[in-house]
Amino acid sequence: MDTIQAYSLMCMIRLFEEAIERLFLEGRIMGTAHTCIGQEAVAVGTAAAIEARDAMTTTHRGHGHFLARGADPKRVMAELFGRETGYSRGRGGSQMMMDPAIGFFGANGITGGSIPFATGVALDAKLRDTGRVTVCFFGDGASNQGVFHETLNLAALWKLPVLFVVENNGYAMSTPTARGLANPHIADRASAYGITGVSVDGNDFFAVRDCVAQHAAVCRAGQGPVLLECVTYRLSGHSRGDPRVYRSREEEAAAWENDPILRLETRLKADGTLTDATAKTLREKAQACVDDAIRFAESSPLPDPASLQEDLFA
Amino acid sequence: MRSVTFTQLIRETLAAELRRDPSVFLMGEDIGVYGGSFGVTRGLIDEFGPERIRDTPISEQALTGVAIGAAVAGQRPVIEIMFMDFITLAVDQLVNMAAKLHPIYGRPCPLVIRTPPGGGRGYGATHSQSLERLFAGVPGIKIAAPSNATDASALLQTAIRDNNSVLFLEHKLLYPQRFDVEDDLPTPLPFGFARVAREGEDLTIVAWSHQAFVAERAAAQLATEGIDAEVIDLRTLCPLDIDTLAESARRTGRVMILEEGPKTGGFAAEIAAQIMEHAHEYLEKPVRRIAGADFPIPSAKNLEAACLPAYDDILALAREWMG
Numbered sequence: 001m002d003t004i005q006a007y008s009l010m011c012m013i014r015l016f017e018e019a020i021e022r023l024f025l026e027g028r029i030m031g032t033a034h035t036c037i038g039q040e041a042v043a044v045g046t047a048a049a050i051e052a053r054d055a056m057t058t059t060h061r062g063h064g065h066f067l068a069r070g071a072d073p074k075r076v077m078a079e080l081f082g083r084e085t086g087y088s089r090g091r092g093g094s095q096m097m098m099d100p101a102i103g104f105f106g107a108n109g110i111t112g113g114s115i116p117f118a119t120g121v122a123l124d125a126k127l128r129d130t131g132r133v134t135v136c137f138f139g140d141g142a143s144n145q146g147v148f149h150e151t152l153n154l155a156a157l158w159k160l161p162v163l164f165v166v167e168n169n170g171y172a173m174s175t176p177t178a179r180g181l182a183n184p185h186i187a188d189r190a191s192a193y194g195i196t197g198v199s200v201d202g203n204d205f206f207a208v209r210d211c212v213a214q215h216a217a218v219c220r221a222g223q224g225p226v227l228l229e230c231v232t233y234r235l236s237g238h239s240r241g242d243p244r245v246y247r248s249r250e251e252e253a254a255a256w257e258n259d260p261i262l263r264l265e266t267r268l269k270a271d272g273t274l275t276d277a278t279a280k281t282l283r284e285k286a287q288a289c290v291d292d293a294i295r296f297a298e299s300s301p302l303p304d305p306a307s308l309q310e311d312l313f314a
Numbered sequence: 315m316r317s318v319t320f321t322q323l324i325r326e327t328l329a330a331e332l333r334r335d336p337s338v339f340l341m342g343e344d345i346g347v348y349g350g351s352f353g354v355t356r357g358l359i360d361e362f363g364p365e366r367i368r369d370t371p372i373s374e375q376a377l378t379g380v381a382i383g384a385a386v387a388g389q390r391p392v393i394e395i396m397f398m399d400f401i402t403l404a405v406d407q408l409v410n411m412a413a414k415l416h417p418i419y420g421r422p423c424p425l426v427i428r429t430p431p432g433g434g435r436g437y438g439a440t441h442s443q444s445l446e447r448l449f450a451g452v453p454g455i456k457i458a459a460p461s462n463a464t465d466a467s468a469l470l471q472t473a474i475r476d477n478n479s480v481l482f483l484e485h486k487l488l489y490p491q492r493f494d495v496e497d498d499l500p501t502p503l504p505f506g507f508a509r510v511a512r513e514g515e516d517l518t519i520v521a522w523s524h525q526a527f528v529a530e531r532a533a534a535q536l537a538t539e540g541i542d543a544e545v546i547d548l549r550t551l552c553p554l555d556i557d558t559l560a561e562s563a564r565r566t567g568r569v570m571i572l573e574e575g576p577k578t579g580g581f582a583a584e585i586a587a588q589i590m591e592h593a594h595e596y597l598e599k600p601v602r603r604i605a606g607a608d609f610p611i612p613s614a615k616n617l618e619a620a621c622l623p624a625y626d627d628i629l630a631l632a633r634e635w636m637g
Contacts, residue, residue, distance in 0.1 A: 055387075091418045098419045105386065106419065110410045116376045117411060120383020127339070127365065127389065147406075150376035157371065312453055313424040314477035 003264075003273055004282070006205055009047075010261050011041040013064045014060075017236065018071060019290050020094075021064070024240045028298075029080050033094035036064035038235030040090040040166050041260035042066040045208025046135055050216055053102040055125070055134040055249040057118040059167075060095045061234075062107045065137055069104045071097075077293035083300035090303040091311070102179060104130075111172075112138060112145035119155045122162035122225075133219045134162045135212070137211035141172025141284060143186050152227065156193035163212065164227045169234040173247040187229040195225055198242070202230030202262040206267075233258065318495055320488040323463040323472040324354050324428075324470065328392065330499055331474045332362050337391060338474060339366040341377055342394030342428075342531055342602075351396045352430060352489050378404035378427070382412050382479075392474060398431035398483070399440045401613060405448065415453030422477035426470070432574055433622050439610035442618070444575035449481055450551055456505060457551040459483040461526035463493035465549055468503035475502065483492040485524035485535040485574075506553035510562075514544035516636055517568035520585055522548040525572040525623065531630040541636045546568065551581060559585065560592035567598035568635050572623055577605035599635055604628055 001009070002291055017035035025147070036043065039061070047068035050056070058065040067073060071087070079086025079097055098106035105121055107114050118136030125132035142148060143166055155162050166187075172180050183189075190197025196218065200211045215226040233255045237244050244252070268274035302314035318326075331338050340355060340362075346369040349356025359367040361619070372375040374395060381391035395401045408427070415423040430542035433442035449455050456478055460466035466484065473480035511526065511535045521529040526547035533543040544562050548555065563569045569589055586601040606619040 015443065057383075088419055091420075096414065096418050098421060102385070105383070108405060108411050110415060113379070113410055114378025115404065116571070117383035117386075119376070119385045120380040120385070121378055122383075124384045124387035124389050127384075147375045147379065150371070150373035151379070154371055154373055154376050154380065308417075311420065312417050313456070314416045 003268060006044050006048050007264055007268060007274065008282045008286055009068060010044050010205070010264065011283050012073070012289055013040045013043065013067050014261055015286050015290045016063060016067060016293070019294060021236070021240070023294070030082070031093050032240050033063070033080060034061040035236040036061050036257065038259065039167055039232045040064055041205040041208055041264065042165070042230045042232055043200045045205045046165060046212045049209045049212035050133065050135060053103065053130065053132050054216070055105055055118070055121045055132055055136070057105045057114040057121070057138070058107040058137050059139055059142065060109050060111065061105060061116065061139070062095065062137070066104055067099060069108070070102045071099060071104065073289055073293040074296040077140055078297040078300050080302070081297040082296055082302070083314065084303045085296070085300040088258045093232065094099055106130070112142035112147050115142065115147050115151045116137065119151050119162050122160040123158070125161055126158070131220060133216045135216070136162055136164050138164070138166055139179065140166060140170070140177050140186060141175070142174070143189070144180060152189075152193045152195070155225045156195045159222055160225055162225045163216055163219050164225055165212070166227065166229050167232055168229055169232045171234055171238070173238045176246070185229070187227055190227040192237065195227060197227040197229070199229040199231060202232030203258050203263060205260060205264045232260070235259070236294040315494050316497055317394045317492050318463060319485055320463045320466060320484070320491050320493065321352065321354050322623065323467045323493070323495060324484060325356065327359065327467040327499060328355065329358060329572070332358070332366060335477065337388060338392060339388045340367060340392050341368040341370055341381055343370055343396050345369060345394050350394060352486060354484070354489070355394070362507065374400050377520055379407040379411065381425055382407055382423060382537060385423045386415060386421055390424045390474060392426040392428060395427060395429040397431045397441045398445050399429070399443050401429055401445060408439035408455065408479065409452050413452050416478060423478045423479050425479045426473045427479065428482045430489070432485040432486045432487055432538060433578050433611045433618055434487045436613055437617060438613040442608070442611040446481070446483060446551060447575055447580050450581050451453050454479070455552065457483070458479045458505065458549065459523040459551055460549060461488070461521070461523055461547050464495050464500050465503065465509065469498040469505070469549060471499070471502040472505060476505070481486055483523050487524050491527070500588050501547070505550045506555050507549065508555040508558040509547040509549055510558065511545040511547045512543065514542040514566070516560040516566060517543040517632055518544045518546060518566045518572065519572065519628065520546045520548065521572035522551060523574070525574055526631060529572055529628070532625060535629060536632050536635055539633070541632050543632060554588070556592060559589060563589045563593040564596040567596055568604045569597070570604055570628065570631055572628065573603060573605040574623060576608045577603055578608045580605055597622055598608065598630070602631060
């Protein structure tokens with residue numbers, strides 16, 4: 001993935017998430033969703049650094065990770081619309097999609113729930129000696145779950161090839177890290193397991209990409225796991241309908257100055273990789289991709305309730 | 315024929331499955347050199363090594379979640395939860411991940427969770443519970459609860475080869491029991507077929523796991539008194555063989571259900587309701603439950619006995635009905 005492709009992908013994820021928020025307001029999709037606006041550099045930087053054989057798990061805030069990994073936006077959108085053509089045929093919704101064919105093992109909507117699951121995918125890689133690295137995304141909130149400790153201890157003990165990527169986006173729902181973390185530096189916890197812990201600017205595409213590449217190599221060499229903290233900011237609310245009463249608009253305005261897409265665009269323009277005209281064209285293409293996804297989803301058939309009984313067991 | 319303990323046949327079955335399929339591996343606390351808290355996996359590490367007889371830290375949630383991830387990635391893990399009480403620490407992974415994999419994501423999850431429920435050993439309130447009720451109401455998990463060595467072996471083979479998560483109950487009072495079994499391991503037994511352990515015309519006793527073992531003994535005693543009891547051993551709670559239950563209920567008109575766990579909110583209540591739905595017009599007597607007390611299982615021998623279903627209550631109810 002070159003930097004222009006990364007920029008396009010970050011724009012598409014942003015526009016996809018903005019479309020989701022709009023579609024909720026318009027009553028065209030139901031249920032709930034958690035958007036990753038402001039965190040696109042983590043998803044795309046990671047995806048740009050890993051190999052096709054690698055695996056990824058995500059969180060409840062997972063559209064960006066999935067799209068960065070190569071999901072078809074049409075089928076992600078169709079899942080949000082509850083259609084048969086969605087990744088989980090309308091059974092999963094925003095938080096429950098999986099596509100092992102592209103090494104994407106999803107999430108389950110429980111905070112921290114994917115941490116041991118990802119580690120199991122890594123255990124399989126070790127048992128079969130496939131050279132696969134599994135990237136396990138989770139948030140600052142999940143880092144306080146007991147399963148984080150249980151799993152990091154076990155993964156470190158067995159030297160499993162798993163890269164634990166914690167997206168520290170400043171808030172666990174409404175709770176700021178200052179009120180949720182006794183030590184706000186999550187990477188520090190790595191020392192408790194005798195593994196490497198690194199903190200990186202999660203809004204810097206290049207920093208994320210290079211850091212993931214470096215530490216994925218460590219995992220691949222059998223010297224993992226590694227705990228990588230990407231410090232970012234959730235520009236969107238927690239979920240649909242979050243009035244964001246727990247933080248000020250001034251704080252948000254300052255955070256928008258650090259928008260990862262803006263930062264990448266500025267840098268690419270400064271080094272001559274991107275022009276204003278090209279950027280505009282790329283954004284238009286990304287918007288067209290999202291619009292196509294919505295059209296595809298809305299024109300897709302509803303799933304058949306009669307199929308549910310057949311699906312209970314494999 | 316030969317005589318073996320329940321433990322021995324489970325161990326032989328695990329070994330056979332490990333030899334048959336390289337994607338099968340065992341994982342749990344102290345299952346390696348120590349051989350498991352009840353000795354079921356004793357010696358297996360010598361043949362299969364520590365990679366496939368994998369000791370874990372005391373981390374039930376992590377080991378269960380790791381097994382689920384490995385299963386979806388293509389392995390066939392068989393995990394041991396040392397006492398069924400400890401499964402509470404892994405409920406999130408089982409309920410929110412394992413049970414959802416096929417119905418929601420359309421992905422197979424070939425996982426077996428072996429665990430011993432049950433009291434009778436004085437282990438106290440957190441090492442004696444029968445918690446299958448927690449999972450019976452969670453669609454997406456199969457539950458097997460054998461009452462004898464041959465069924466346990468046959469059902470365990472099926473569980474390991476199944477592409478879904480199977481909760482496999484090995485009641486701790488069955489482990490040391492000896493059973494006459496064939497020289498070779500039995501062939502796998504499909505889930506959802508109850509065993510008519512004893513045919514009878516007067517009344518039906520429904521049970522699973524160790525209580526089915528108890529029921530057979532009670533029926534033999536009742537036979538000496540001229541009461542012809544049918545005993546139905548469920549073998550699997552999910553899927554439930556309601557056809558065999560309903561047929562028996564229609565024929566005898568009298569059904570008692572044995573359950574080791576507390577009476578309130580138990581699986582016996584579910585069976586009673588299903589029998590009412592399928593056979594109420596044939597019933598001579600209301601369906602009755604003989605179950606554990608609604609009290610945590612105490613440690614002292616006499617107090618524990620007071621909280622577990624009583625053998626004498628089975629006989630008394632049968633005599634009351636047929637007297």
